[in-house]
Amino acid sequence: MIAALVAVAAALAVALVAVLLLVRGRSSASERLGRVVHRFAGDPEAPRPGEARLDRNSLDDWITYLESVATTAAMTANLAERDRARWQLAMNELAVGVVLVDEDGTVCASNALADEMMSARDAMALVGAGVTQLLESAREGQARSRTVKLTGPPPRVIEISGHPVAGDSHALGAVAVMADRTEGVRVDEVRRDFVANLSHELRTPVGAIALLSETLAGEDDAAVRTRLVDRIGAEADRVSHIIDDLLELSRVELEGSMRQESVPVVPLLCEVAHQYSEHARKHDVSLVSPDVAEQLVLHADRSQLLRAVGNLVDNAIKYSDPGSEVHLSAAPRALDDRPPSEVPADADEQAWVDVVVADEGIGIPADETERVFERFYRVDKARARATGGTGLGLSIVRHVVMNHGGEVMLQTREGVGTTFTLRLPAEQDRAST
Amino acid sequence: MTEEVRTEFHQLMDEVRADLVQMGGMVAEGISAVSAALLAGDIGGADQIIAADDELDLLSLEAEEKCVQLLALQQPVAVDLRTILTDLRMISEIERSGDLVTNIAKAVARLHGAELEPRVRGLIDRMREQAVKLTARAMDAYAERDAGLASVLNDMDDVLDDLHNEYIVAVFASHELGKISIQHAVQLAVVGRFYERIGDHAVNVAERVEFLVTGELPEHLGANRARARREQDEM
Numbered sequence A: 001m002i003a004a005l006v007a008v009a010a011a012l013a014v015a016l017v018a019v020l021l022l023v024r025g026r027s028s029a030s031e032r033l034g035r036v037v038h039r040f041a042g043d044p045e046a047p048r049p050g051e052a053r054l055d056r057n058s059l060d061d062w063i064t065y066l067e068s069v070a071t072t073a074a075m076t077a078n079l080a081e082r083d084r085a086r087w088q089l090a091m092n093e094l095a096v097g098v099v100l101v102d103e104d105g106t107v108c109a110s111n112a113l114a115d116e117m118m119s120a121r122d123a124m125a126l127v128g129a130g131v132t133q134l135l136e137s138a139r140e141g142q143a144r145s146r147t148v149k150l151t152g153p154p155p156r157v158i159e160i161s162g163h164p165v166a167g168d169s170h171a172l173g174a175v176a177v178m179a180d181r182t183e184g185v186r187v188d189e190v191r192r193d194f195v196a197n198l199s200h201e202l203r204t205p206v207g208a209i210a211l212l213s214e215t216l217a218g219e220d221d222a223a224v225r226t227r228l229v230d231r232i233g234a235e236a237d238r239v240s241h242i243i244d245d246l247l248e249l250s251r252v253e254l255e256g257s258m259r260q261e262s263v264p265v266v267p268l269l270c271e272v273a274h275q276y277s278e279h280a281r282k283h284d285v286s287l288v289s290p291d292v293a294e295q296l297v298l299h300a301d302r303s304q305l306l307r308a309v310g311n312l313v314d315n316a317i318k319y320s321d322p323g324s325e326v327h328l329s330a331a332p333r334a335l336d337d338r339p340p341s342e343v344p345a346d347a348d349e350q351a352w353v354d355v356v357v358a359d360e361g362i363g364i365p366a367d368e369t370e371r372v373f374e375r376f377y378r379v380d381k382a383r384a385r386a387t388g389g390t391g392l393g394l395s396i397v398r399h400v401v402m403n404h405g406g407e408v409m410l411q412t413r414e415g416v417g418t419t420f421t422l423r424l425p426a427e428q429d430r431a432s433t
Numbered sequence B: 001m002t003e004e005v006r007t008e009f010h011q012l013m014d015e016v017r018a019d020l021v022q023m024g025g026m027v028a029e030g031i032s033a034v035s036a037a038l039l040a041g042d043i044g045g046a047d048q049i050i051a052a053d054d055e056l057d058l059l060s061l062e063a064e065e066k067c068v069q070l071l072a073l074q075q076p077v078a079v080d081l082r083t084i085l086t087d088l089r090m091i092s093e094i095e096r097s098g099d100l101v102t103n104i105a106k107a108v109a110r111l112h113g114a115e116l117e118p119r120v121r122g123l124i125d126r127m128r129e130q131a132v133k134l135t136a137r138a139m140d141a142y143a144e145r146d147a148g149l150a151s152v153l154n155d156m157d158d159v160l161d162d163l164h165n166e167y168i169v170a171v172f173a174s175h176e177l178g179k180i181s182i183q184h185a186v187q188l189a190v191v192g193r194f195y196e197r198i199g200d201h202a203v204n205v206a207e208r209v210e211f212l213v214t215g216e217l218p219e220h221l222g223a224n225r226a227r228a229r230r231e232q233d234e235m
Helices: A002-022 A027-040 A059-092 A112-118 A125-139 A182-217 A222-255 A265-275 A277-282 A302-318 A381-386 A393-403 B003-040 B043-074 B078-110 B118-144 B147-176 B182-214 B218-234
Strands: A096-102 A107-110 A144-150 A156-166 A171-180 A261-264 A286-288 A297-300 A325-334 A351-359 A407-413 A417-425
Touching: A027 A059, A059 A107, A059 A112, A096 A112, A096 A125, A107 A112, A112 A125, A112 A171, A125 A144, A125 A156, A125 A171, A125 B003, A156 A182, A182 A222, A222 A302, A222 A393, A261 A265, A261 A302, A265 A277, A265 A297, A265 A302, A265 A325, A265 A351, A277 A286, A277 A302, A297 A302, A297 A417, A302 A325, A302 A351, A302 A393, A302 A417, A393 A407, A393 A417, A407 B118, B003 B043, B003 B078, B003 B118, B003 B182, B043 B078, B078 B182, B118 B147, B118 B182, B147 B182
Parallel strands: A286 A325
Antiparallel strands: A096 A107, A096 A171, A144 A156, A156 A171, A261 A297, A325 A351, A351 A417, A407 A417
């Protein structure tokens, strides 16, 4: 619009000069010309027709004046253009999608997030369709909102709303806002489930102990008594495991990683492999120890890492079929995914080591991958309890990795297997050599 | 056509295009939702999906009416005519995909009590992923009038076909091992077929887009051969 204005201004200016040249010398034409120029400049002092208040009579004066008017117009246009660009960039920074339409329903402004959502052709196209409908009713003066739930994976919850944009007396168009509520909904769900799961996990064994001891009191048969006592012992073990894990988790959460030391990767993985070799043999799973040629060294808290990698190996063994393999490995990884050879040996560039635990087990359903790190969250409740897990193992893993500033990545497919990758900071001195 | 009529005409055509993209979105969401219901054995969720198909049917009828209106009142020619004919064919392709989603949803109740093995579950998930991808890319090709993208769809469908074959083998292997009954195995096999058919419809959409952009259909090759044979017979 601004560009069009400038073009009109330029055309007008040329026309004015032409007219000026033609009518030169005729004072009435000069007067009219003066009025036009004044009006064009938006000069409040512009004389109305019939008012001969003109102080610029020579052609040179008029041209000079016209030049200044043109310069001002260009500056105004430039400012408006910058203003528009500023608004657009600011809108792009918003965490919500915004679309503005005029009274005919033509889009006159939208931010990057809105463009992305509106141009989707997968399930997200439902958001675009909903926004189009809401904008239509908003143009008729109706403010409405709606929640669009997409199954995914990953699941998304998008709240969309349309609002009329009206001046004092008439409608100017409508605006629609798209807000991603996925995270909020997820957090609510996690909180709700945590309380329910925690009470369930603690109550089940305690309730069992109460019942078993009641039965024990009225039981005379020595064989049955022994069995009941064993069961009570097992349930007590389960409670104590859960409490141990809870304490471990809160310790990991509270203290962060206090003892940062040099941790060579190969001995670390070997120790874990050794620790779980008996467990693996019981499940008829072969634990394939690391074959890491390079001398990788982590800068980390060794005992926390032992725990984290151990939890992963424990899970991998538990959820593998007999006869399959669990692989432990490690590889250097630069922060920006370049091969290590291309990364300059820059001191302040953090180098990373990926510690990988891969199994050929049952895998995790695609819609559960985001939830398995939650406390007490279980994919298959019956199986998980039967295998003796506390439901806290992966929460501990995630916290340990977070303490080191790294990240956990999870790749899985049901029936194919699961691969956990822990990206952890490498020891700086070694990394640069 | 006067300027005003032309604008109205194109506005209506744009509306049909938006309706079709929305229908594609409904099918993509339907595939995801029905797969989740199938894997969770969620019969209530499946019933909701069956009910949601009515909306797709309504939308497809509305879009069809718009197309008929365009044809009857404006008598379009050339690319406009081709667009409307493509739209009409697309509506039935997408509507049919929606029916297939409903069919899967109906199978959820029949599969009640079946313990699916991880391998079968994983393959269902991969077929879901591929079917959603195919549907979304077909709609991309349509909305962007991208004939190049359309030709990619065929290769993507081959992946789905391979997954389908692998899945059928896995289902019957699972039956052999006594994990699922023969009734459930047959039901699962039929479900796999529905996923595979959704991919075929996406390929049909893409072929229609190719026709829209280039005026050529893959069937033209075969049709030309048949025509040549017929002419030879007549000589």
